[in-house]
Amino acid sequence: MRILSIETSCDETAVSIIEAEGGIISPVYKILGNALYSQIDVHSEYGGVFPMLAKREHAKNLVPLLLKATELSGSTTNIPEITVEKKELVKTILSKEEGLFDALFSYIETHEVPDVDCIAVTEGPGLEPALWVGVSFAKALSILLDKPLVPVNHMEGHIVSVLMSDGVEGTEGITPQVSFPALALLISGGHTELVLSEDWHKYKIIGQTVDDAVGEAFDKVARLLHLSYPGGPKISKLAKESRELELKKQHSELDWQLPRPMLKSGDFNFSFSGLKTAVLYAVHNRLKEKEALSDVEQKMLAEEFENAVTEVLIEKTKKALDETQSESLIVGGGVIANTYIRNALQTLITTKFPHTKLLIPTIDLTTDNSVMIGIAGYLRYVSQDPRILQPSEVSALTAKGNLSL
Ligand code: KG4
Numbered sequence: 001m002r003i004l005s006i007e008t009s010c011d012e013t014a015v016s017i018i019e020a021e022g023g024i025i026s027p028v029y030k031i032l033g034n035a036l037y038s039q040i041d042v043h044s045e046y047g048g049v050f051p052m053l054a055k056r057e058h059a060k061n062l063v064p065l066l067l068k069a070t071e072l073s074g075s076t077t078n079i080p081e082i083t084v085e086k087k088e089l090v091k092t093i094l095s096k097e098e099g100l101f102d103a104l105f106s107y108i109e110t111h112e113v114p115d116v117d118c119i120a121v122t123e124g125p126g127l128e129p130a131l132w133v134g135v136s137f138a139k140a141l142s143i144l145l146d147k148p149l150v151p152v153n154h155m156e157g158h159i160v161s162v163l164m165s166d167g168v169e170g171t172e173g174i175t176p177q178v179s180f181p182a183l184a185l186l187i188s189g190g191h192t193e194l195v196l197s198e199d200w201h202k203y204k205i206i207g208q209t210v211d212d213a214v215g216e217a218f219d220k221v222a223r224l225l226h227l228s229y230p231g232g233p234k235i236s237k238l239a240k241e242s243r244e245l246e247l248k249k250q251h252s253e254l255d256w257q258l259p260r261p262m263l264k265s266g267d268f269n270f271s272f273s274g275l276k277t278a279v280l281y282a283v284h285n286r287l288k289e290k291e292a293l294s295d296v297e298q299k300m301l302a303e304e305f306e307n308a309v310t311e312v313l314i315e316k317t318k319k320a321l322d323e324t325q326s327e328s329l330i331v332g333g334g335v336i337a338n339t340y341i342r343n344a345l346q347t348l349i350t351t352k353f354p355h356t357k358l359l360i361p362t363i364d365l366t367t368d369n370s371v372m373i374g375i376a377g378y379l380r381y382v383s384q385d386p387r388i389l390q391p392s393e394v395s396a397l398t399a400k401g402n403l404s405l
């Protein structure tokens with residue numbers, strides 16, 4: 001079957017069409033069309049994501065992205081008859097999304113629509129104004145295409161993103177086998193969670209951050225160093241340079257000492273806000289004596305910060321693997337684009353848990369995307385999830401900023 005999926009939870013607007021078969025036991029996926037617009041440039045000058053700005057950008061970009069994903073999929077069909085009642089209902093649903101109703105209708109009046117069997121959309125968690133745009137758009141499409149709508153939890157999307165072997169268009173998915181119980185480490189700009197899963201759709205959060213998410217800490221430390229949003233990749237690049245140049249060894253007098261928060265707290269929780277504050281104080285202390293940090297100091301700070309974050313993530317994951325006897329370790333979320341953290345997890349598995357299978361998504365599916373929402377939507381659809389909505393029922397669906405797994 002073919003699934004049209006929509007993601008607007010934060011600052012990526014994404015629409016894709018995937019084909020899936022094999023059911024929940026051995027699903028096989030193929031990306032037919034994937035269109036993504038990253039709003040990074042829009043938000044970077046503000047140092048973070050502005051919810052109302054994200055909302056407006058989503059509304060502007062959804063129809064062009066739907067058009068692109070549909071063209072790439074190469075498979076279209078005629079739209080069912082649009083009655084006056086249907087049109088009025090869609091108008092009401094889209095009434096708060098600036099320009100979206102007009103853009104959608106000028107699209108469907110001049111084009112065929114994608115040939116799909118259901119629609120999947122991120123209902124939460126995320127920035128609520130941003131989520132609403134995708135949810136409203138998906139509701140409108142469900143009515144117009146007369147197809148069922150599957151609400152998807154964004155975090156489940158990050159978990160199942162490991163099921164796609166390659167994110168390149170037209171590539172056959174060879175589904176890696178997930179053995180349960182599986183432990184999922186979810187690390188993104190909004191979340192840091194350890195989730196124990198006994199089976200698909202059965203999740204228990206066993207640990208999470210008590211304050212900032214790990215990606216948020218990367219972004220805040222980057223801002224302190226006057227690096228633009230998103231800071232993760234930039235901090236990581238500096239840290240890499242510091243390691244390559246062996247700066248900690250060459251300039252030990254300039255080294256930084258940052259805490260490893262909650263390393264020995266005895267539970268699976270995390271805290272990154274104190275680490276960010278420690279960076280702030282350390283930088284302020286040095287700036288008492290001079291105008292600005294040198295390049296060397298900045299690189300060394302990035303390395304020490306990345307080391308601190310990685311040590312905590314590894315220690316907690318190790319403890320959770322020990323105690324849960326998990327057969328798979330799934331890692332998802334934007335922060336796993338970080339090579340240093342990826343390698344550290346790989347080493348942990350090879351040296352300490354050789355019988356545990358490590359599953360990490362391909363780089364293009366680590367940060368937010370709609371392919372993972374389509375994958376999650378398929379698994380919910382084939383398991384006849386009671387939350388699936390028929391077109392006549394979609395009005396009830398809302399965006400849920402704080403949705404939990
Ligand atoms: O999953 P994602 O795209 O969005 C959320 O759902 O939050 O994650 C984005 C986060 C940002 O905080 C970004 O700085 C971080 O992932 N990130 C990284 C790297 N690439 C992205 N953090 C550390 N190292 C990276 N290479």
Ligand code: ZN
Pocket residue numbers: 154158188189333334367368
């Ligand atoms: Zn995410």
